[in-house]
Amino acid sequence: MTDQQFRVQLLLTGSELMSGDTLDSNSALIAQRLLELGISVERKVALGDQQALLVKELSAMAQDADLVIVNGGLGPTVDDLTAQVLAEVAGVAIEEHPEAMKHLHRWCAQRNIELNQANYQQALLPAGCSLIDNPIGSAVGFELSVNGCRIICTPGVPSELTGMLDDIVASLRKQLLRPCEKQILRLQTFGLGESTAQQMIADTYPDWPAEVELGFRAGAPQMEIKLSIEHSSDQATLARCREQLEQLFGDHIIGEGDALLASTVLQLLRERGQTLCTAESCTGGLIASMLTRIPGSSDAFHAGFVTYDNHIKSAVLGVNEQDLEEQGAVSETVVRQMALGAMQRSAADYAIAVSGIAGPGGGSKDKPVGTVWLAWGSQSKLQALQLYWPVERGLFQTMLAAAGLDMIRRQLLGISTEPRYFSQRQAPRASAR
Amino acid sequence: MTDQQFRVQLLLTGSELMSGDTLDSNSALIAQRLLELGISVERKVALGDQQALLVKELSAMAQDADLVIVNGGLGPTVDDLTAQVLAEVAGVAIEEHPEAMKHLHRWCAQRNIELNQANYQQALLPAGCSLIDNPIGSAVGFELSVNGCRIICTPGVPSELTGMLDDIVASLRKQLLRPCEKQILRLQTFGLGESTAQQMIADTYPDWPAEVELGFRAGAPQMEIKLSIEHSSDQATLARCREQLEQLFGDHIIGEGDALLASTVLQLLRERGQTLCTAESCTGGLIASMLTRIPGSSDAFHAGFVTYDNHIKSAVLGVNEQDLEEQGAVSETVVRQMALGAMQRSAADYAIAVSGIAGPGGGSKDKPVGTVWLAWGSQSKLQALQLYWPVERGLFQTMLAAAGLDMIRRQLLGISTEPRYFSQRQAPRASAR
Secondary structure (H helix, E strand, O other), X not given: OOOOOOOEEEEEEOHHHHOOOOOOOHHHHHHHHXXXXXXXXXXXXXXXXXXXXXXXXXXXXXXXXXXXXXXXXXXXXXXXXXXXXXXXXXXXXXXXOHHHHHHHHHHHHHHOOOOOHHHHHHHEEEOOOEEEOOOOOOOOEEEEEEOOEEEEEEOOOHHHHHHHHHHHHHHHHHHOOOOOOEEEEEEEEOOOOHHHHHHHHHHHOOOOOOOOEEEEEEOOOOEEEEEEEEOOOOHHHHHHHHHHHHHHHHHHXXXXXXXXXXXXXXXXXXXXXXXXXEEXXXXXXXXXXXXXXXXXXXXXXXXEEEEOOHHHHHHHHOOOHHHHHHHOOOOXXXXXXXXXXXXXXXXXXXXXXXXXXXXXXXXOOOXXXXXXXXXXXXXXXXXXXXXXXXXXXXHHHHHHHHHHHHHHHHHHOOOOOOOHHHHHHOOOOOOOO | OOOOOOOEEEEEXXXXXXXXXXXXXXHHHHHHHHHOOOOOEEEEXXXXXXXXXXXXXXXXXXXXXXXXXXXOOOOOXXXXXXXXXXXXXXXXXXXXXXXXXXXXXXXXXXXXXOOOHHHHHHHEEEOOOEEEOOOOOOOOEEEEEEOOEEEEEEOOOHHHHHHHHHHHHHHHHHHOOOOOOEXXXXXXXXXXXXXXXXXXXXXXXOOOOOOOEEEEEEOOOOEEEEEEEEOOOOHHHHHXXXXXXXXXXXXXXXXXXXXXXXXXXXXHHHHHOOOEEEEEOOOOOHHHHHHHOOOOHHHOEEEEEEXXXXXXXXXXXXXXXXXXXXXXXXXXXXXXXXXXXXXXXXXXXXXEEEEEOOOOOOOOOOOOOOEEEEEEEOOOOXXXXXXXXXXXXXXXXXXXHHHHHHHHHHHHOOOOOXXXXXXXXXXXXXXXX
């Protein structure tokens, strides 16, 4: 049985999901566990706690799907309707379930409390259902087949759901005659847009193999390219596709899996026993924060300077006041002096310095919002570049912080080319170096 | 027309939603905005990027609902199917939309890039649809009525969706004959947990009026308390409830609406014509970054120091080397010297200094992971406090950065009490001051 044949739908219940007060993370939890078995979720429906709507939806799902996982509605309050809904869909009665009663008595005894009427409701389940143990909470899970569709009801409390998913996955593994587990490769990139990347692949490899599914996830600042292939497919195909992407995107690929620019830069520095410092104006501490977010960053990052004001650029980093006056804070001269000053004061081997106009205020005709100078490198090899990146303030800070990290990554790896993005982002007037 | 009659469904598209790679936050964003008009979302369905399934679902929704908001699938890649799906459901052709072309040309011109084939796809829309402007991105929104059901298609990028929702809400307000609009008051708090806040309200105000709906949204670092009431209800009730919450939570309330700790602190400083600097070890630049994320922060924030390494604490901030040796970097002596050094070097009026063990490594028996010293205030009134906050590294940094900002906020407002959280977070051994 492959995932093409095995159709899975999720029914998420709870008025708090509908009002926007609670984000649904449970369906992601379920989907990720099912993916281990090569099972994709085809459809997810969320509904408030209304019996008629729930019955209609679950009936339709039982017609369509091979497996429905219902999440939520197992609690002790009047809003908790899942047992009644499933009974109505299956056309069976609700009755006291002896195993569920035992579970409730045990649960109460552990807590030294008496079983109250509200909790007793949790033992009233559809006739003929089988139970799924809940090692944490009072609500047991339960399942029943309707029209040959397995319907599994799970609790909405994430920790209780997590506990139950091990049992559910184990049971599904037995049910699936030949689980077609997938192999997934995720490549992290910086400096490529989603549409550019897709276009480049389509243009360069028109014969891209159909069994290697491509996915793109554009985040800020990175973009992830995901390759997935069924385990039963030819593994050489995935290896070849990976090589092709590496040839195509080359130094835009930062790493695999969850690789981040900051963690990659720190690792490169660690391997060399060297350190990096930062001198930030418009990014305001974000580069330092991205670096120190990574555990163990203190190996390779010791000092950062946020010199937001011109006076501080001089007082703290020793930027020449006359240069500041004549060239302005957003200039090659100043950003180079910021980097050098930071290295001198911190004895770091490398620096990233950024000075620009993040907006929305502060722009001028000569230097509009989005204008920025970056400097990076060592005392002996310090490079600088002007870019123009007129986007919303927060995104500007994120992309420029990442650009700074990427330029150091490139220098450490001996890559002399710039990311594709930069050719589009260069200020029309700029003499780039 | 009331919300009982006006049936709204959401169709969320994107394989990344189905695989569990991405949490759906957009539907919460939409639900919250619709709630302003008294409109509840009845049903949400999420599907991967598969044309046949999308067409079937949207057709059914158009039969059932008065309004369907489709989210996602407007991008330039082959995965982006929404325009084709809507055209098929409506039984119209796909054609080049002149207004969308204009938008794309403008968008490319602003970025100094050429319109590529992928982006051109974004101008191919269902015949007869009307556009919704996207001030940020390349994807315009569009809408079409099918069987008397308004179908509005919106982009999946959250910032682009947010921008578009203002227009959509305004248009719906006109459509609804008698919108039962809700008045919503959002209070931002720091230092209160969701369940604690809820329990405090239940205990103190057992007669809380049923017409004033209470919602809690726990984020990190802030928690939002939301009050909503129908416009037709007695407005004095809302005012009274607000007063009650202010009495109950007092100085834990940072502000209204979208108030952030950083923006509130900057505003207080701006009013006084004073400035703040930061000296960060374990928060690694996050406080500076939170401050500089706010437009106009340069008025009141000029300098930040990230002194991650002990040697840098001495070299850059003048912390006494012997104190570092004897007391350790995570000590009252050192954190006070960091704050004083930062104020001296930057000539700022106030400082926040933080030194602690964010983990996962670096803890000891005496100073386990989660131990932290905070100092805040002016040269003449510098306070310090030890806390113990053993949570995951990223959350630790976020909560401690916020705690530092909150302590300065309290000092600026002349509040002498500490947030409730702190009494639970104090190190057992600590002599707090």
